[in-house]
Amino acid sequence: MSDLIWLSEAQMHRIEPYFPLSHGVPRVDDRRIISGIIFVIRNGLRWRDAPADYGPPKTIYNRFIRWSRMGVFSKIFAGLAAQGGEPDQLMIDATHLKAHRTAASLLKKGLFPDVLDAPKVD
Template sequence: MARLEPYFPKSHGRPRVDDRRVLSGIIFVNRNGLRWRDAPKDYGPHKTLYNRWKRWGAMGVFSRMMEGLATGADRKTVMIDATYLKAHRTASSLAGKKGGLGRLIGRTKGGMNTKLHAVTDANGRPLSFFMTAGQISDYIGAAALLDGLPKTQWLLADRGYDADWFRDALEAKGIKPCIPGRKSRNEPIKYDKRRYRRRNRIEIMFGRLKDWRRVATRYDRCPTAFFAAIALAATVIFWL
């Protein structure tokens, strides 16, 4: 709690309900995929948990927690990848004329889902996230995360990120790409195979995030609330 308190908003007027109890209840609900009304009474009124969750999520408190605690990470090598998160019918229903793009939900062969793009350090601990609809290309996520990449020496990625523009953009930032070439290339791409073996750590990171029920399956229609759940899970699992 001492590490998290600097990221809490300041209370005005009446003293706020116990932060430790409320935050513990929010973590319990998100980890187990419960409805807010089903939260144990030990955590206090479920409306208090939900209101705090919605208010702090909209303010970006949970995202700032993760980014703030991640400042001490070793960033000599970073990795980038993306994964799909299944959208429950309660999140994807009444999507509107645009097919849910405003909610960042898209239709792929696997059904309705959201795609999570992530950048991690060499140990697979998340540094930043970007969320899109499921049918969006990995290149769009890479372009969105490109400007926010930390000063690093190497970037590891699978062959889905093998594009000349991406390699040129990394080299312009002084980053060496460790990305295998696509099989359709006429000339093979040389890369550090020994260093590339560490890339499985970002896959492990996605698997650990999906241990949280409300991350593995998206129940929230609001993309801000769902993104807050991802940031909170990453903070608890990797940075505390």
């Protein structure tokens, strides 16, 4: 099971303050469920294809959806980014920025700035 856990104890302690409080019934092991979420997203799998060691796929999916809607993951990312200070470099990986086929018609519909009327640079 240890090779399936993505986060160390120290990493879990850093993000635990951002978790919502449990009401009533204790939650399933957060570390195991978070590792399942990371595994599914990292590998581009369907929720039901997560290994059984992470717990029931429905639990992994429900936790991801519920916490996403509550903004838990956004708070974690913002909090960790704020602790890191000012970055030396910023890099953008455009391999995941895909335009939908209808994006080509935005210019015709007037929803995209017309670059043809821009002043020419000589």
